[in-house]
Amino acid sequence: MSxxxxxxxxxxxxxxxxxxxxxxxxxxxxxxxxxxTASRALNPKAQQLVNAETVRRVRRAAxxxxxxxxxxxxxxxxxxxxxxxxxxxxxxxxLFPPIVRGIENVLESAGYSALIVNTDNDPxxxxxxxxxxxxxxxxxxxxxxxxxxxxxxQQLQQQDxxxxxxxxxxxxxxxxxxxxxxxxxxxxAVKHLAALGHxxxxxxxxxxxTSTGVVRSRAFRHAVRDNGLEEDPALIVECAHWSEEDGxxxxxxxxxxxxxxxxxxxxNDLIALGCYDVFADRDISCPEDxxxxxxxxxxxxxxxxxxxxxxGVPHHELxxxxxxxxxxxxDEPERYPRSLLLPVSLIxxxxxxAPPA
Amino acid sequence: MSxxxxxxxxxxxxxxxxxxxxxxxxxxxxxxxxxxTASRALNPKAQQLVNAETVRRVRRAAxxxxxxxxxxxxxxxxxxxxxxxxxxxxxxxxLFPPIVRGIENVLESAGYSALIVNTDNDPxxxxxxxxxxxxxxxxxxxxxxxxxxxxxxQQLQQQDxxxxxxxxxxxxxxxxxxxxxxxxxxxxAVKHLAALGHxxxxxxxxxxxTSTGVVRSRAFRHAVRDNGLEEDPALIVECAHWSEEDGxxxxxxxxxxxxxxxxxxxxNDLIALGCYDVFADRDISCPEDxxxxxxxxxxxxxxxxxxxxxxGVPHHELxxxxxxxxxxxxDEPERYPRSLLLPVSLIxxxxxxAPPA
DNA sequence: TTGTACGCGTTATCAT
DNA sequence: ATGATAACGCGTACAA
Numbered sequence: 001m002s003x004x005x006x007x008x009x010x011x012x013x014x015x016x017x018x019x020x021x022x023x024x025x026x027x028x029x030x031x032x033x034x035x036x037t038a039s040r041a042l043n044p045k046a047q048q049l050v051n052a053e054t055v056r057r058v059r060r061a062a063x064x065x066x067x068x069x070x071x072x073x074x075x076x077x078x079x080x081x082x083x084x085x086x087x088x089x090x091x092x093x094x095l096f097p098p099i100v101r102g103i104e105n106v107l108e109s110a111g112y113s114a115l116i117v118n119t120d121n122d123p124x125x126x127x128x129x130x131x132x133x134x135x136x137x138x139x140x141x142x143x144x145x146x147x148x149x150x151x152x153x154q155q156l157q158q159q160d161x162x163x164x165x166x167x168x169x170x171x172x173x174x175x176x177x178x179x180x181x182x183x184x185x186x187x188x189a190v191k192h193l194a195a196l197g198h199x200x201x202x203x204x205x206x207x208x209x210t211s212t213g214v215v216r217s218r219a220f221r222h223a224v225r226d227n228g229l230e231e232d233p234a235l236i237v238e239c240a241h242w243s244e245e246d247g248x249x250x251x252x253x254x255x256x257x258x259x260x261x262x263x264x265x266x267x268n269d270l271i272a273l274g275c276y277d278v279f280a281d282r283d284i285s286c287p288e289d290x291x292x293x294x295x296x297x298x299x300x301x302x303x304x305x306x307x308x309x310x311x312g313v314p315h316h317e318l319x320x321x322x323x324x325x326x327x328x329x330x331d332e333p334e335r336y337p338r339s340l341l342l343p344v345s346l347i348x349x350x351x352x353x354a355p356p357a
Numbered sequence: 358m359s360x361x362x363x364x365x366x367x368x369x370x371x372x373x374x375x376x377x378x379x380x381x382x383x384x385x386x387x388x389x390x391x392x393x394t395a396s397r398a399l400n401p402k403a404q405q406l407v408n409a410e411t412v413r414r415v416r417r418a419a420x421x422x423x424x425x426x427x428x429x430x431x432x433x434x435x436x437x438x439x440x441x442x443x444x445x446x447x448x449x450x451x452l453f454p455p456i457v458r459g460i461e462n463v464l465e466s467a468g469y470s471a472l473i474v475n476t477d478n479d480p481x482x483x484x485x486x487x488x489x490x491x492x493x494x495x496x497x498x499x500x501x502x503x504x505x506x507x508x509x510x511q512q513l514q515q516q517d518x519x520x521x522x523x524x525x526x527x528x529x530x531x532x533x534x535x536x537x538x539x540x541x542x543x544x545x546a547v548k549h550l551a552a553l554g555h556x557x558x559x560x561x562x563x564x565x566x567t568s569t570g571v572v573r574s575r576a577f578r579h580a581v582r583d584n585g586l587e588e589d590p591a592l593i594v595e596c597a598h599w600s601e602e603d604g605x606x607x608x609x610x611x612x613x614x615x616x617x618x619x620x621x622x623x624x625n626d627l628i629a630l631g632c633y634d635v636f637a638d639r640d641i642s643c644p645e646d647x648x649x650x651x652x653x654x655x656x657x658x659x660x661x662x663x664x665x666x667x668x669g670v671p672h673h674e675l676x677x678x679x680x681x682x683x684x685x686x687x688d689e690p691e692r693y694p695r696s697l698l699l700p701v702s703l704i705x706x707x708x709x710x711a712p713p714a
Numbered sequence: 715t716t717g718t719a720c721g722c723g724t725t726a727t728c729a730t
Numbered sequence: 731a732t733g734a735t736a737a738c739g740c741g742t743a744c745a746a
Contacts, residue, residue: 076427393742
């Protein structure tokens with residue numbers, strides 16, 4: 001049989017580059033098959049249903065036309081968007097970029113991408129943003145804004161929205177999460193300070209509306225007891241937010257209470273930064289007068305004066321694992337929800353030393 | 358079977374709670390009109406074509422059913438994805454989060470969202486990622502990775518891809534950009550140092566493959582001349598990357614050349630951070646021995662020792678303006694490409710002082 | 715002012 | 731092994 005494919009014609013075609021991107025039909029036509037067949041030939045999962053020779057013809061045509069499947073049409077048909085939503089408080093908090101990159105790494109290799117939204121810790125905003133994410137047909141949600149009491153999340157779970165919590169968890173809901181081992185981290189910090197000779201150690205706790213806040217302060221109280229240190233309630237101050245400003249406020253409160261603490265375990269690095277601010281104001285020197293330990297090991301802490309001792313959390317891995325879990329739960333919806341506790345480590349710098357004599 | 362559904366809540370209308378999200382047809386049916394009419398009633402632009410009373414009925418039905426238009430179907434029809442691509446080198450570089458938030462702010466209020474990709478400055482990766490973005494039908498691209506010689510961008514422009522450059526520009530291509538006023542910023546820095554009494558001022562230049570690198574070092578040379586300072590080529594060292602590591606390398610080079618500079622204008626904050634590292638190693642004190650000025654005012658610079666004097670760039674605004682420009686050029690494709698130069702300001706902290714006597 | 719009919723590009727389902 | 735047909739949910743000429 002003689003296929004008429006005069007080479008001149010091809011040259012002519014090439015001269016007139018398609019403005020419109022090639023569609024599946026174009027490919028099918030070029031390969032002399034029906035669109036359905038072309039679809040199968042191009043789809044690895046259905047490829048086996050079609051003649052090997054045909055597959056080659058189709059693929060070749062696709063190649064030549066620079067065919068790119070239209071993911072929107074595909075989504076409409078399959079109601080899968082290859083997209084997941086990522087809900088964080090604020091991208092400019094240095095804690096999150098490494099998490100995001102970890103997530104995107106994993107997503108990318110699975111052909112997924114992430115839609116990121118920032119809630120600024122505003123529940124109204126969070127609700128609206130999640131709604132918009134859902135209307136964009138995200139296949140699942142990775143959420144970093146979980147509160148201990150979070151009706152919205154509960155509601156989403158009832159609607160069978162696939163969710164993985166990151167960095168924070170919810171205790172009573174059975175919802176998969178990926179977090180750092182906060183309790184161990186705080187234990188390490190307290191033990192380190194105790195070994196240095198501190199006996200009056202304070203804790204600037206994070207908001208008790210979050211699991212991280214609660215877990216860390218509970219771990220703090222246990223560690224104090226385990227190390228035989230002074231258990232003075234006045235040594236614990238709660239911050240309303242995980243912010244430098246609130247950290248400073250709590251530090252001032254601590255000082256004004258006259259607790260004579262010689263060391264402070266901050267709920268996180270931002271809170272520790274707040275301590276630094278107060279030290280500067282009040283002419284307190286760290287670590288000579290007061291030692292400080294942070295939590296998270298966010299970037300550039302080694303450039304502070306003094307470089308901040310802190311608990312290192314593998315944020316990139318946290319993100320990667322959360323993404324993997326979400327993809328798994330999309331693939332196998334019935335799978336029992338797992339959760340992960342990633343190991344942390346104490347990072348010694350110069351903000352901790354023996355207490356003043 | 359017992360679905361746990363709060364009976365009071367839905368008592369009124371929805372006897373059969375939809376599992377499937379409501380579609381336009383559902384709304385139309387509920388309102389007793391045809392889908393077309395419902396579509397028009399819901400679409401602000403076509404709303405005027407329909408009876409006010411009907412509009413109310415439709416809207417009410419939509420409200421009650423919790424109708425959310427399916428953006429995928431809409432995209433397929435209109436071939437608009439309401440999505441733009443954002444191409445940055447690395448989200449963990451603190452420079453970018455504020456830019457991203459600025460972009461998302463504007464996008465959000467226009468019903469758009471951003472797909473973010475990190476190139477890690479790898480051209481291969483960049484090409485692949487942009488391709489994947491395009492296959493996701495993004496309506497435009499905001500690009501922060503532009504190099505002076507960037508064939509890919511040129512190629513995209515020829516394909517009529519809508520692009521706005523941010524933070525960096527390309528001089529010969531006519532492509533809209535939004536950048537800070539680098540030249541003025543450097544001028545401010547040099548003038549400040551000159552006023553302090555410095556005469557031998559060094560410049561640790563950023564990569565000359567980027568417009569920012571080139572513009573800043575050109576501005577530096579001009580400023581040195583304008584202020585009547587010493588024009589010694591040995592006082593300028595180029596960094597291969599905008600990184601702390603390269604900054605440290607360049608600082609060492611400068612020291613080893615024996616240039617006896619009393620101040621350095623770093624290409625950006627990261628490079629300035631590299632200087633701090635070298636100072637620590639070599640027992641040089643800043644600002645007593647050497648003054649340093651950074652560029653960008655990334656977060657937490659005020660916590661360094663010493664707090665870094667730098668040039669503040671309005672990153673959030675940069676992002677917002679770039680997003681606006683992109684949306685504009687999507688709306689009005691024929692509009693002449695604008696570009697924006699946003700004002701910067703010198704932020705005085707403690708890393709600059711008079712030269713040693 | 716409202717309704718009809720069709721198509722966006724793809725895939726699922728059935729038939730051949 | 732391949733083809734025909736319908737449908738995903740929406741928007742829009744065109745008709746009424």
